[in-house]
Amino acid sequence: MNTEHHFDAVIIGSGLGGLVCANILSKEGLEVPVLEKNEQIGGYLQSLKSYGITFDSAMHYVCGLDKGQILCQLFQYLGIMERLELERMDSNGFDAVMFGNDEVQYAYGIGYENFMKQMLRHFPEEENAIRTYCSDIKKICNDYSLFYINMENIYSNDSPFHQSAKVYFDKLTSNTKLRAVLAGTNLLYAGMSSKTPLFVHALVMNHYIESAWKCFQSSDQIAKLLAKNIKADGGAVHRKQEVISINVENGEAKYVTTKNGEQYFAKHFISNIAPEKRLELTNTETFRPAFRNRIKSLENSEAAFMLYIVFKPDTIKYSNRNYYYFDNTKVWDCMNYAEQSWPYTYALFQSIPKNESEYTESKFQKLTAKK
Numbered sequence: 001m002n003t004e005h006h007f008d009a010v011i012i013g014s015g016l017g018g019l020v021c022a023n024i025l026s027k028e029g030l031e032v033p034v035l036e037k038n039e040q041i042g043g044y045l046q047s048l049k050s051y052g053i054t055f056d057s058a059m060h061y062v063c064g065l066d067k068g069q070i071l072c073q074l075f076q077y078l079g080i081m082e083r084l085e086l087e088r089m090d091s092n093g094f095d096a097v098m099f100g101n102d103e104v105q106y107a108y109g110i111g112y113e114n115f116m117k118q119m120l121r122h123f124p125e126e127e128n129a130i131r132t133y134c135s136d137i138k139k140i141c142n143d144y145s146l147f148y149i150n151m152e153n154i155y156s157n158d159s160p161f162h163q164s165a166k167v168y169f170d171k172l173t174s175n176t177k178l179r180a181v182l183a184g185t186n187l188l189y190a191g192m193s194s195k196t197p198l199f200v201h202a203l204v205m206n207h208y209i210e211s212a213w214k215c216f217q218s219s220d221q222i223a224k225l226l227a228k229n230i231k232a233d234g235g236a237v238h239r240k241q242e243v244i245s246i247n248v249e250n251g252e253a254k255y256v257t258t259k260n261g262e263q264y265f266a267k268h269f270i271s272n273i274a275p276e277k278r279l280e281l282t283n284t285e286t287f288r289p290a291f292r293n294r295i296k297s298l299e300n301s302e303a304a305f306m307l308y309i310v311f312k313p314d315t316i317k318y319s320n321r322n323y324y325y326f327d328n329t330k331v332w333d334c335m336n337y338a339e340q341s342w343p344y345t346y347a348l349f350q351s352i353p354k355n356e357s358e359y360t361e362s363k364f365q366k367l368t369a370k371k
């Protein structure tokens with residue numbers, strides 16, 4: 001027998017987007033449940049444990065958390081900023097790009113002036129290109145009204161949406177090494193030369209250049225704090241509640257049904273799951289076959305193979321930066337590697353030591369992997 005529940009809005013999926021949305025609606029007085037199919041909430045914020053060590057599943061570092069920066073403003077509005085346990089990363093090199101047969105660590109500094117300073121240490125003859133790059137990245141973000149939640153600023157130039165990031169770097173400078181260094185963290189957004197627009201690169205890099213942080217223990221603290229807020233404001237987060245259908249009547253969603261027979265009715269339904277999965281759950285002809293087929297045909301981004309490594313005590317000293325390695329300066333399309341050369345590229349993230357030790361307990365190593 002089905003059990004009916006009635007709410008103002010229902011959110012499917014407890015990733016960061018779903019939890020933030022539920023926080024905002026709950027703060028405004030709406031009664032909102034979040035339905036999560038898994039035992040653990042948070043999506044990419046989830047953590048896992050091995051040999052007593054906690055690992056982040058995907059969010060290895062956070063950006064834009066200095067006072068006045070956009071993520072700081074959002075977290076302050078949600079009431080979790082002061083409760084987060086964070087460590088600011090190395091100001092003179094929160095990320096470092098490395099290449100085979102080159103011992104130099106090309107570091108990204110926090111803050112645009114420091115970023116340029118660190119780059120100019122290795123490329124003094126490329127000052128014009130480096131300054132142009134920083135100016136362009138800031139302008140793209142400043143001109144995009146939603147980026148800084150400035151609705152008075154209308155985005156009139158759409159060229160960054162269409163211009164390839166790789167083509168931009170090719171025009172920026174003829175220095176092959178500098179191009180590779182500036183694009184060297186494209187694993188963050190699954191960069192592909194033929195598909196990644198400059199706009200995506202700019203939004204990601206601007207945040208990290210503004211400020212970069214790591215979470216103590218793991219990033220799932222963000223999900224837990226958001227869940228507490230939702231409950232405190234009268235909402236709910238339901239685990240092991242897998243939605244199996246979104247039921248539509250007269251072209252309007254009326255309720256969702258979960259695997260255990262629960263029915264959740266609401267005025268509004270918000271999906272925080274993959275578009276293709278959402279279409280599979282929706283029993284309506286409102287979505288035409290052509291639209292369904294188009295969504296189904298969309299390619300997923302490239303996958304990564306992750307290693308979670310636990311060290312013996314007091315063996316590896318902690319470095320408060322991340323490392324991105326490539327065999328050579330061909331940093332785009334890293335999936336196109338020969339099997340004998342794997343791993344052609346990887347990213348390395350270390351856990352913050354406990355009890356102010358100088359040694360790390362573990363690391364995460366993200367490597368490209370063919371489908």
